[in-house]
Amino acid sequence: MRYLPHSDHERADMLGVIGAADIDALFSAVPKAALNNFVLDLPAHSPEFLVEAHMRALAGKNHAAGDGPFFVGAGAYRHHVPASVDHLIQRSEWLTAYTPYQPEISQGTLQMLFEFQTQVAKITGMDVANASLYDGSTGTAEAVLMARRLTRKNKIVLSGGLHPHYRDVVKAYLKNDPDLVCLSPSPNGQGDILEQIDGNTAAIVVQTPDFYGHLRDLKAAADAAHARGALLIVVITEVVSLGLLEAPGALGADIVVAEGQSIGNALNFGGPYLGLMATKKEFIRQMPGRLCGETVDADGNRGFVLTLSTREQHIRREKATSNICTNSGLCALAFSIHMALLGEAGFTRLARLNHANAIALADALDGVPGVDVLNDTFFNEMTIRVTQPAAPLVERLARRGILAGVPVSRLLPGDASVDDLIILAATELTTKADIAALVAALTEELA
Amino acid sequence: MRYLPHSDHERADMLGVIGAADIDALFSAVPKAALNNFVLDLPAHSPEFLVEAHMRALAGKNHAAGDGPFFVGAGAYRHHVPASVDHLIQRSEWLTAYTPYQPEISQGTLQMLFEFQTQVAKITGMDVANASLYDGSTGTAEAVLMARRLTRKNKIVLSGGLHPHYRDVVKAYLKNDPDLVCLSPSPNGQGDILEQIDGNTAAIVVQTPDFYGHLRDLKAAADAAHARGALLIVVITEVVSLGLLEAPGALGADIVVAEGQSIGNALNFGGPYLGLMATKKEFIRQMPGRLCGETVDADGNRGFVLTLSTREQHIRREKATSNICTNSGLCALAFSIHMALLGEAGFTRLARLNHANAIALADALDGVPGVDVLNDTFFNEMTIRVTQPAAPLVERLARRGILAGVPVSRLLPGDASVDDLIILAATELTTKADIAALVAALTEELA
Amino acid sequence: PEEPLLFEMGDTEHSGVDLPDVELTRDRLGGFGRKTKLDLAGVTEPEAMRHYVRLSRLNHSIDSGMYPLGSCTMKHNPRLNEKMARLPGFSDIHPLQPVSTVQGALELMNELSHWLMTLTNTAAVALSPKAGAHGELLGMMAIKAAQEAKGEAHRTIVLVPESAHGTNPATAAFLGYSVKPVPARDDGTVDVEAVKAALSPEVAAIMLTNPNTCGLFEPQVIEIARAVHDAGAFFYCDGANFNAIMGVVRPGDLGIDAMHINLHKTFSTPHGGGGPGAGPVVLSEALAPFAPVPFVRRGDASLELVEHIEDQALGRVTAFHGQMGMYVRALTYMLSHGGDGLAQAAQDAVLNANYIKARLQHLFSVPFPDYPTMHEALFDDSFLKGTGVTTLDFAKAMIDEGFHPMTMYFPLVVHGAMLIEPTESESKQTLDRFCDVMAELATDAKAGKSNRFTSAPVKAPRRRLDETRAARQPILRWERPAELPRAAE
Amino acid sequence: PEEPLLFEMGDTEHSGVDLPDVELTRDRLGGFGRKTKLDLAGVTEPEAMRHYVRLSRLNHSIDSGMYPLGSCTMKHNPRLNEKMARLPGFSDIHPLQPVSTVQGALELMNELSHWLMTLTNTAAVALSPKAGAHGELLGMMAIKAAQEAKGEAHRTIVLVPESAHGTNPATAAFLGYSVKPVPARDDGTVDVEAVKAALSPEVAAIMLTNPNTCGLFEPQVIEIARAVHDAGAFFYCDGANFNAIMGVVRPGDLGIDAMHINLHKTFSTPHGGGGPGAGPVVLSEALAPFAPVPFVRRGDASLELVEHIEDQALGRVTAFHGQMGMYVRALTYMLSHGGDGLAQAAQDAVLNANYIKARLQHLFSVPFPDYPTMHEALFDDSFLKGTGVTTLDFAKAMIDEGFHPMTMYFPLVVHGAMLIEPTESESKQTLDRFCDVMAELATDAKAGKSNRFTSAPVKAPRRRLDETRAARQPILRWERPAELPRAAE
Secondary structure (H helix, E strand, C coil): CCCCCCCHHHHHHHHHHHCCCCHHHHHCCCCHHHECCCCCCCCCCCCHHHHHHHHHHHHHCECCHHHCCECCCCCCCCCCCCHHHHHHHCCHHHHCCCCCCCHHHEHHHHHHHHHHHHHHHHHHCCCEECCCECCHHHHHHHHHHHHHHHHCCCEEEECCCCCHHHHHHHHHHCCCCCCEEECCCCCCCCCCHHHHCCCCEEEEEEECCCCCCCCCCHHHHHHHHHHCCCEEEEEECCHHHHHCECCHHHHCCCEEEEECCCCCCCCHHHCCCCEEEEECHHHHHHCCCCCEEEEEECCCCEEEEECCHHHCHHHHHHHCCCCCCCCCHHHHHHHHHHHHHHHHHHHHHHHHHHHHHHHHHHHHHHCCCCEEECCCCCCCEEEEEECCCHHHHHHHHHHCCCECCEEHHHHCCCCHHHCCEEEEECCCCCCHHHHHHHHHHHHHHHC | CCCCCCCHHHHHHHHHHHCCCCHHHHHCCCCHHHECCCCCCCCECCCHHHHHHHHHHHHHCECCHHHCCECCCCCCCCCCCCHHHHHHHCCHHHHCCCCCCCHHHEHHHHHHHHHHHHHHHHHHCCCEECCCECCHHHHHHHHHHHHHHHHCCCEEEECCCCCHHHHHHHHHHCCCCCCEEECCCCCCCCCCHHHHCCCCEEEEEEECCCCCCCCCCHHHHHHHHHHCCCEEEEEECCHHHHHCECCHHHHCCCEEEEECCCCCCCCHHHCCCCEEEEECHHHHHHCCCCCEEEEEECCCCEEEEECCHHHCHHHHHHHCCCCCCCCCHHHHHHHHHHHHHHHHHHHHHHHHHHHHHHHHHHHHHHCCCCEEECCCCCCCEEEEEECCCHHHHHHHHHHCCCECCEEHHHCCCCCHHHCCEEEEECCCCCCHHHHHHHHHHHHHHHC | CCCCCHHHHCECCCCCCCCCCCCCCCCCCCCCECCCCCCCCECCHHHHHHHHHHHHCCECCCCCCCCCECCCCCCCCCHHHHHHHCCHHHHCCCCCCCHHHEHHHHHHHHHHHHHHHHHHCCCEEECCCCCHHHHHHHHHHHHHHHHHHCCCCCCCEEEEECCCCCHHHHHHHHCCCEEEEECECCCCCECHHHHHHHCCCCEEEEEEECCCCCCCCCCCHHHHHHHHHHCCCEEEEEHHHHHHCCCCECHHHHCCCEEECCHHHHCCCCCCCCCCCCCCEEECCCCHHHCCECEEEECCCCEEEECCCCCCCCCECCCCCCCHHHHHHHHHHHHHHHHHHHHHHHHHHHHHHHHHHHHHCCCCECCCCCCCCCCCEEEEHHHHCCCCCCHHHHHHHHHHCCCCCCEECCCCCCCCCEEECCCCCCCHHHHHHHHHHHHHHHHHHHCCCCHHHHCCCCCCCCCCECHHHHHHCCCCCCCCCCCCCCCCC | CCCCCHHHHCECCCCCCCCCCCCCCCCCCCCCECCCCCCCCECCHHHHHHHHHHHHCCECCCCCCCCCECCCCCCCCCHHHHHHHCCHHHHCCCCCCCHHHEHHHHHHHHHHHHHHHHHHCCCEEECCCCCHHHHHHHHHHHHHHHHHHCCCCCCCEEEEECCCCCHHHHHHHHCCCEEEEECECCCCCECHHHHHHHCCCCEEEEEEECCCCCCCCCCCHHHHHHHHHHCCCEEEEEHHHHHHCCCCECHHHHCCCEEECCHHHHCCCCCCCCCCCCCCEEECCCCHHHCCECEEEECCCCEEEECCCCCCCCCECCCCCCCHHHHHHHHHHHHHHHHHHHHHHHHHHHHHHHHHHHHHCCCCECCCCCCCCCCCEEEEHHHHCCCCCCHHHHHHHHHHCCCCCCEECCCCCCCCCEEECCCCCCCHHHHHHHHHHHHHHHHHHHCCCCHHHHCCCCCCCCCCECHHHHHHCCCCCCCCCCCCCCCCC
């Protein structure tokens, strides 16, 4: 067994030192009825090359995004990750390190987290950020709970433009809560969320670009919320948009939650991803998740530690701000390295290139008979209405090797009004040839 | 430019410190006629994702060994390399380190080389090994030159079973040397090399398993050579065979040269590979290539250094034993890690598995009408005679997705007697299904 | 030399990514374009390589040394797992691309589910939780939904033994339950009678860790499960310590209703400096109907991904399908080990912990000597009484010997707890060196050489850090010093 | 703790590779089966990871710090190169599989050849040499073959300037040439008149490094080439320093006949702790017919691989097609940089060297102050006169500051030479810190603080090692100590 360092000799020697007759003697506390009472119907251990062959066969049954034209977005985006990023995160001292609870021998992870927090604060325009959460959707639920703690009010209003899966996660976290108001999805980018704000409102949750790709007016939302003592929670599923769009912090956001996958992290069929959360300085003691802070060591040298842990479960147990125990450390590292490589110059260029390719896509789609682009505004994603049911159309395009986007019905099943809608994204990896292939195939299918 | 750390600001500042008006001022020694006298007709710098797309397109035009049944050997072998090996050799401190001339900050590489030398000495049964050479073929040429220095005699006899490319390399190194005798290749595993030994013979060169897969009698060769004061140079192109075959050192070899690619290193279309060289203790001062030795530091701690460098070009210049300046450090590392993972138990099992699969292959080929297996003995490779010209047959099988081995005519062009021969290898990666597919296709093609 | 902060190295001009510098002649931003500056430092690739390589060297890691961290299961992370997770067929697929184009992914999820259900003898598994604590949340949500479905929404109490992980009470409280502690017996285990005494019609569930956080297998676990079920409550098992029994004991046979499995603890997905984890939850027949979406179902011709069920009780706990990258790693590990290898690994983990206990018990104090330990050896600080050396001091002295400290001050039920979990990955050679060092430290502490401890660590990249200062005057991000108008200019 | 040797950790039972344990019921070994024991230590995968991670941490590397090694060009190694080299379409193809199945590989070789010929303005390139010295060998073999073809086999002398790399005279001698040194001028360059004086009908070639090993561009190189050609000899150019001029000056325009290119120095393939290198040789029209096999040729329908030419003069210098893995890396690097980026890299390399020279020349002695330096700054040890500090001491003191020493005592023409090559990869921040440290060291040396130097290094994994002992009583392999019958038992 290649991962188990003991030979049978050594096992016998060790049992001798322990004074146990055999290994079962060490399991003597297990009720007889439950110990070795079964035959494990599982395959036996296997050479590496056979395991690899099996996994390659499974992987080979999937259509990878790089295998053809690809326009799928709606909350996860295919971007290029520099080879150096993936190389660095596989380095032993990053990959196989534990949570940095022992700061003297964890300064690498800790300094990185401090840098990461700074990067997230800068791109969102907020004062502070935490060391990451599981993903954008659970982060949104945590933000809602945080807003309740901060305002001591209960009502939460979710914009109809919030990603339906995010909405579902908030609903699960707030199970049966009558103070949760979920507005209807609006493919046209309009929202009546401002009218829902009342004196009992803890927060409104606005996503921009929204689920359909429209850009939302955060300033107006912030002003309306603040006028009634409510908080504005801004949700961003495509973090690259922050290279081109005004920072939510500059527009009045109180809490910003984002899915950070786009920077440094692969699609991975949905996970692991990276939840970003940033807020105002005065709110940090109600922020969930780990925080890294600067301090000095006994010699007076600058160093970093996990801090303000009195908010956390391992100290406060049932009084903690959240039950969260991990962050997305390695995904945060990937994000931080990629962002360090981009810098302001690269991040801005990346966002511009995404937008330019999306404009090219929108222009091309506009020219396809039977296709109606719904968006006036967008960053790198847009919604089209087609003259056929969208889901089977997308399926037919997939058989042609073109992954043409997400039929809205997949995310809002049962809502007939969205059956003819498709959300499509373009990124820096979208080529003219990809767009031409899509247009040609769509034109044929819709003819 | 992602690899160039200077901004234009910084370049200007630095020119200021230097006191140069512009960058061309630093090239003032270049004759005017040659400086910037051309337009570089080469593409401009390119984003990583475009470079990657280009390289993937090229790679996609090749049939990778893992894409189908694969029996190609004849000096390079497809084995499984554990994922941990390739991971470790990419670690910064291994990959991007320089030759360990400064031992105080190179103990990692040096201790590894010391361990590598020990491993090579052990598997070959020799006293000492060097820190590696370019590959088996150039190692063979170096061994021949070494034998001349050691014996102060000139005649070199190459067995007909020596890989034809190895023979060609020796010929190139010994250009126009009348004392080089190259015996004719003999597909039947017989050799008349012993009769060629005379009083002027510096060395005979015997490969086992030989080019056609036959095992050669090293003891007889050693005895005959030693009786006339000549040395026996043993060449091994498939180092895995040493897990099952007697060590050349135990049979009287004076110098052992091997291609080490099979352990830890990928096929790589022929390079980089790994030359192994081992010899007797009394011969080390005539051995080419780097050597690592144990010593102590100023505090008395065990440490390692490159040693006996008075043999080498950077000290001895035109009086050096060879002009070699590098070894195959990273390939040696991969070999050493893989061999450490195998150990005696694993190396032996690996060799047995190779031999068992080769027996299965030979048995299966024996049953194909029109195929004649020539070998009585073999390790993991054998030669067959078919009823058609071999090269076009192999080409037709390739079109069916089966890489069926090497037509001997590719290596011995112009020799009509080998036109119907194919050399095939099996390794631990050869499956029953691979053999069945080959047999079925061969049966059809030869029908 | 000290490694500077990224913001002290880079500036807004430098970039390590080449991209075409597209001019936008028109935009579709509707006036929401950025007007404020990002002020985001960039560095070129060679600078980034150095920065992150140098920073990494300030970390301890499994690959560089032992991590005897009780309850954390820091085991070897095979690199084959990493390689497989990076096959484009796994890493480069989108959670919302057509299900017909990801059949291999669904097959993988199915296969992983089969392994998890077989190893635990349970009826269902919800793969999607992002980490152990997230799995706990899901499991308790399922219990809550099941109680509600039974018309028992009035059950508002969850029993939690005092030795539990902090996540247990935090999770219960997160869902609005009030937490009622169950005391431990003097031998470190839970008394079925104490459980019975605590049970009532208001109790929704018990959350029990087994093997428990003292490293002991709960001998009365079957009786406890029966009592809990008899009282109409559910048995949530914290699976953090499943590594001790996988392939040897099936939690389903013990009567559990839900248990999360930390793929990073038990099935070797890397800890990554604090995540990402993955916390699939196995469920009993009773709770299976309350599993959240999404899950994989075998359809007529192909595998189906169920992403939505009308009026589903629990709904969805994360946006997509969970930690696919971790599923690949975990399944790769399972296939490598096989059922036989997993059982051997559990046995070796237990063997190693008992070996450490056997070698150190004459010098350290063992709070619960009655049972053989499972995968962890638990000591307390009574052997340090009067030495002036605290558990923390002792732990910091281990750093100077090249070891990560053990888990300290947990479980809370033991004063000055030292919880040591070697895992199955450590060789006898390493265990012997570890025991030698621990014995030498204990001897030194008892001999009054307290300076070795109170000043430790001295060989680490940093001496002890001022955590109080960090919390009192939090500095959570880099701010440009007043005298430095822009970075690196 | 010290990292033990593999043989002190492992034993013959342990293995980190699982393989079916096949029983051989019969064999085809003809009685040649192994009877002696290998006695080869094995370790499991977790042990191997630790061993090689820990060992690696004893190495300096480009990724962890600057390597100002003159003549070695230790530049940044992009990880994209590594990733591309591992695409199965490149790494998992066999040199002897049908040519029709490796058209992408031939295309890559063709493309790389095009870049090399364009950058050098030459007529042909032989890709197969395994390293720079191997390329030299090939180049000189081609020259020898060409002389023989001209009927000039009697030319047995090769001119080599005294400042040349050791490989130059070694290569010439290897081929049976006698080496005739050409003296350098006081300004560090070669005098065309000295070359003319040395030329004779017995001279086969000159081997010249340009830019030379003093870091200077040979100002009379065109005149030298003309004189050499006029004398019926060939001009071999050592391309080790091509990094200084790529994209800026084309060696073909200078009159060279053959030049090897170190892909690891110039085109960023990793040094790997001492190889593998790759040394393609570009050839002039005159030498092109003498290129060895194999090479790629464009056929009617596809690319052809020429592996054999009847009566070919030179034949073959290695078994297969050379360092494919390095071709992939080098071409990836070229495409990343583009022609413009390569020229910029050369200019930055020269800029950096001149910056170091400018910042340090007031404290260090500059032997050849007449020209701007190219990519290397050369100092000598006259500034250390009377300090009791040698060049070696000075170099070892650099180690304690986190820098690899510069190249020392080379070129031989300068007493106590210190040859510093920063390459284009170092940032101004790093260069400034390097210059600060060097200046401080020079000041300390002059101030008589010799202990900082003579005892250095003190912060490295080892103090200075006893090289004399290593050479006098060579211990070249591990031997089992008499008291230890078998390892790790």
